[in-house]
Amino acid sequence: MPPRFVALLAACAFAALPALAAAPELQLVIRDHLFFPSVLEVPAGVKVRIVIDNQDPTPEEFESYELNREKVIPGNTKTVVFIGPLAPGEYPFFGEFNVRTAQGKVIAR
Amino acid sequence: MFLDALILILQEIIEATLLISILLVLGKAMQRLWPETAALGVYWVLPALGCGLAGALLYGWAMPVTSTWFDYAGYEVLNALMQASIIVLLPCLLLLRPAQASARRVAVAKVGMIAVVALGIVREGSEIILYLSGVLGQGGNITPVTLGGLMAAGIGCASALLLYYFLNALPARLALRSALVLLALFAGNMASQAALLLTQADWLPYTPEVWNSTELLSEQDIAGQLLYALIGYEANPSWVQVGVYAAVALLVAAMPLFRLAWGPNLKEA
Numbered sequence: 001m002p003p004r005f006v007a008l009l010a011a012c013a014f015a016a017l018p019a020l021a022a023a024p025e026l027q028l029v030i031r032d033h034l035f036f037p038s039v040l041e042v043p044a045g046v047k048v049r050i051v052i053d054n055q056d057p058t059p060e061e062f063e064s065y066e067l068n069r070e071k072v073i074p075g076n077t078k079t080v081v082f083i084g085p086l087a088p089g090e091y092p093f094f095g096e097f098n099v100r101t102a103q104g105k106v107i108a109r
Numbered sequence: 110m111f112l113d114a115l116i117l118i119l120q121e122i123i124e125a126t127l128l129i130s131i132l133l134v135l136g137k138a139m140q141r142l143w144p145e146t147a148a149l150g151v152y153w154v155l156p157a158l159g160c161g162l163a164g165a166l167l168y169g170w171a172m173p174v175t176s177t178w179f180d181y182a183g184y185e186v187l188n189a190l191m192q193a194s195i196i197v198l199l200p201c202l203l204l205l206r207p208a209q210a211s212a213r214r215v216a217v218a219k220v221g222m223i224a225v226v227a228l229g230i231v232r233e234g235s236e237i238i239l240y241l242s243g244v245l246g247q248g249g250n251i252t253p254v255t256l257g258g259l260m261a262a263g264i265g266c267a268s269a270l271l272l273y274y275f276l277n278a279l280p281a282r283l284a285l286r287s288a289l290v291l292l293a294l295f296a297g298n299m300a301s302q303a304a305l306l307l308t309q310a311d312w313l314p315y316t317p318e319v320w321n322s323t324e325l326l327s328e329q330d331i332a333g334q335l336l337y338a339l340i341g342y343e344a345n346p347s348w349v350q351v352g353v354y355a356a357v358a359l360l361v362a363a364m365p366l367f368r369l370a371w372g373p374n375l376k377e378a
Contacts, residue, residue: 023311047315058243061236065328068345069309071184072236074173075243080181082311097240099113 023049023082030054030073033098044088044108053078060102064093067106084108110250114257117240121233122265123338125161128229129154130269131291132222134276138285139205146210149222157223161230168231169238182310189303191228196296196357198225203366285370289362291339297358298341304353316348 024043028050029036042048054060054073062081063070073079083091086108095102136149168175168187176183201221204214237258244254276284307313323344326333336342343350 047311049311058246059239060243061240065323065344068305068343068347071309072172072176072239074176074239075246077173077176078181079176079184081309085315096117097243 023047025049025051028052028104030056030060030095030102032056033060033095033101035093035095035102035104038104040104040106042084042086042106042108045085047082047084048086050081050083051078052081059097061096062093063096064091064106066091067093069093111253111257114240114244114254115261118237118258118261119264120334120338121237122261123268123335125226125229125233126265126269127272127339128295129157129226130272131288131295132226133273134284134288135202135292136205137273137277138281138288141281142285143207143210146205146207147212147215148205149219153219153223154226157226158230160223160227161234164227164231165234165238169235169242172235172239179310182312185306185310186312188232189306191232192299192303195225195228195299196361198222198228199292199296199361200364203364206366206369282370289367289370293358293361293367294340296361297354300357301341301343301346301350301354304350305347308347308349313349318345319348319351321345 024046026040026042026048028040030052033056040050052062052071052073054075054077057075059072059074061070061072067083067086069081069083071079071081083106086106088108091106091108093104093106132149133151133154136151139146140148140150172184175187179186198221201218203209204218204221241254241258245251276287279287304313308315321344326336326342326344328334328337328342328344333342333344341354346354
């Protein structure tokens with residue numbers, strides 16, 4: 001391959017590096033059918049990786065209509081959910097299996 | 110407790126019951142139009158329910174392990190795979206066309222439909238099973254939950270029967286066309302849900318909302334939930350979801366069965 005072509009490829013690869021940067025990660029714990037923390041602050045316009053740790057022995061379903069997310073998390077297991085990029089605002093979520101207590105919201109700034 | 114259980118279980122059940130209803134109408138309408146062919150009939154529903162229940166128990170039991178697969182994307186990937194399989198199996202209905210139907214092909218078509226319904230039940234049923242195992246595990250009062258579940262099953266079955274008898278009261282050609290349209294929309298729904306799951310797991314990229322109709326009809330209202338179950342109504346779908354929905358619905362509608370249903374040589378026997 002001609003050297004100029006190789007140089008161009010390398011320049012493109014370096015330019016693409018920021019896109020490969022990992023999404024910011026947040027921890028969410030489910031304990032006693034409650035979310036800790038119940039308010040998650042995330043940067044707006046960025047994809048966010050949420051690690052949900054269900055510390056209850058029973059399963060929970062993390063769900064949000066505004067975020068369009070829904071995932072069943074078996075008891076004593078951990079899982080990952082990606083949200084965003086989000087416009088600034090508030091996005092409530094809840095635990096569908098214990099909907100009266102497990103409630104929280106994501107605030108994007 | 111009773112109401113929470115009822116709403117939760119109903120949401121999961123209604124999709125499966127409506128699918129069964131659509132397929133039963135399809136079989137009945139084909140039988141009315143082409144009595145010389147052995148159409149789907151009704152009894153295939155029983156093995157479908159059995160396989161679905163067994164599969165749901167198995168998948169629910171295995172979920173603590175399978176959800177860690179693919180770097181914690183196991184739930185999304187497996188569910189999306191099941192939904193894709195449902196779509197891919199639908200062309201087995203083509204074996205029921207009058208020109209194609211032979212005893213063996215009809216048997217293959219029935220197996221295909223059993224698989225489609227069973228897969229649907231595995232997906233929804235496993236979530237119900239996990240929910241119920243959680244309630245049992247907490248040592249909570251099982252009676253309101255059982256009653257809620259039974260009531261939900263009743264409402265789900267009643268809706269399916271209503272749809273079945275309503276559509277079958279129509280002239281055979283109209284019944285066939287209605288069932289086929291609903292089937293195409295159902296396939297689009299499966300695809301759109303799979304796309305949403307994969308976006309959640311970061312396997313598909315983020316795309317902006319196409320519309321936000323929460324003011325007009327929220328997914329949390331009863332009508333919104335019914336429309337979600339029937340045709341996959343979403344208040345704020347992404348471009349990927351809408352694109353995949355349209356593509357799959359059109360692909361299913363391209364099946365020769367549709368051309369036959371809208372063709373000129375169709376008379377009620």
